[in-house]
Amino acid sequence: MAKLAFTELTIRNLKPGSYFDEKTPAFGIRVGKNRKTWIVVRGRERLRTRVGHYPALPLAEARKKALVLLGSPLDAHSLSTFADGRELFLRTHCAQHQRERTRKETERLLTKHFASLDRKKLSGITTGQITAILDGLLPTPSEAQHAFKVARTFFRWAEARGYCKNPCTMPAPSRDVARDRVLTDDELKRIYREAKGQFGQIVRLLILTGQRRGEIAALKWEYVDLDKGEISLPPEIVKNGRRHTFPIGPMVKKILQAMTASEGYLFPARRRQTPFAGFSAAKHGLDKVAGVVDWTLHDLRRTFATNLATLGVAPHVIERLLNHITGSLSPIALRYNKAKYDKEMQEALRTWETRLTAILAPSRIPRTSRRA
Structure with a gap:
């Protein structure tokens, strides 16, 4: 040969x-x-x-x-532990079938929540052990759901390769109840005013643009065109895998112009060439100083959309700004309607910034009249 x-x-x-x-x-x-x-x-x-x-x-x-x-020089006999399997799973299945952003999220979930299984033999992991881990995540239903889906995919992969029998056969954790929280004008004002530093800039951009937190956190200067007044998000960082270009208003431009332009991310993590990721601790601090409770960063996106609708912006324009695939336009309409609605989106954002400026304006306290 x-x-x-x-x-x-x-x-x-x-x-x-x-x-x-x-x-x-x-x-x-x-x-x-x-x-x-x-x-x-x-x-x-x-x-x-x-x-x-x-x-x-x-x-x-x-x-x-x-x-x-x-796959790897490891065979079914030497590939004995969960940690070994996780490494091979990420290097083979995830590298081939997942986008980089999804692969990193898979690695985070398997590493953070299932670390207690690292030294256990794959063939010895039980349904009860996985259930115990997922039960510990029930206070955060969304995280429990994501952890379950990743674990199920991993063990199905391991079983197909003959490394073990799939122990992840329990029902999925209860789904998180869909949120409908829309912040009041006063809450929005307090959050915007108290949002400081790197995390604060992210929060303000979320309020102004209605984009997803992961997309704003992953912004690079190459995505921003201040001369054209637009941001263009590439498919690899967008949830639906489609390039999303949207206009930006004067308030967004002012935030970006105040930042130092350089190569890489606008909001890099500390000592790493990765996007900002310290959301939990940073938001906890913002909650304290702003005095606003029971809200999430995704609620800002819903608040953005709700305010635009109240201001009379057409549903299909709101959906374009949010980069929604489904909504007021049917699948057939989406296929044939390739209009970008640039002017309509620009006008919607100008209207929103005008409204937000009014919300942020200092409250006027009537003066007490003096008698002569």
Whole structure:
């Protein structure tokens, strides 16, 4: 069996026989009279697994699939602990099937909430142990839901590879009750005024733009165009995976112009080249000084949308600003209606900033008249 440096040109001109890649030794191709078949060779028994056929499956894609199948030099016997499995799961399944933002969230959930399982054998983890972990998250229903979904995906993957039986078979935790909290003008005023520092800038931008906290926290200067007066969020940081470009008003421009432009994130984490992530502690501090309770950062998005509707902004314009896929426009309308509504969005934001300026204005205390 010959070893070659696989390239598209090399593969195209191969004669019948079996060949293996110099870059990925266990990855090869079997060339017959009528077809070329990608293969990988795995395990001590040197079992061959078919990956696909060339040219329907190009070299680059075939190599990716082969690496996923090969996974790691660890076999089912040496891959014994939850920590080992988590590392391989992130490196193979998540790297191939998830966007970077989703992969990082998966890693966070598996590392933060299931660390007590790190040294336990995969085959020995029980349904009761996972249930106990999820029960501890019940005070935060949304986090419990996300942790459950990630754990379920991980153990299904592990079972499919023969590492263990899936112990994550319990019902999902109770869903979080949908929130309908809209902040009052007074609450919005107190939060905006007390929002200081890096976190404060994020909060103010959330109030002004109605975007998601993860999208604002992940802003880079390359997404911002102050001359055009717009921000363009790339698909990799947007929830629905679609580029989202929206206008910005004078108040947003003022916040951005006061910041020092540099490469990378507008709001970097401390000592790391990653987006700001200290939301919990920072919000706790803001709650204290603002005196506002029982609210979340996502409530600012709902408050933004509700105020725009009250101001008479059309529903489809609000949805464009929020980057919602569904809403007042039907799926068919969304497919054919490619209007960007730039002017309408600009006018909506000007109207909102005017309204917000009035909310933030100092309260006027009537003067007591003096008698002569």
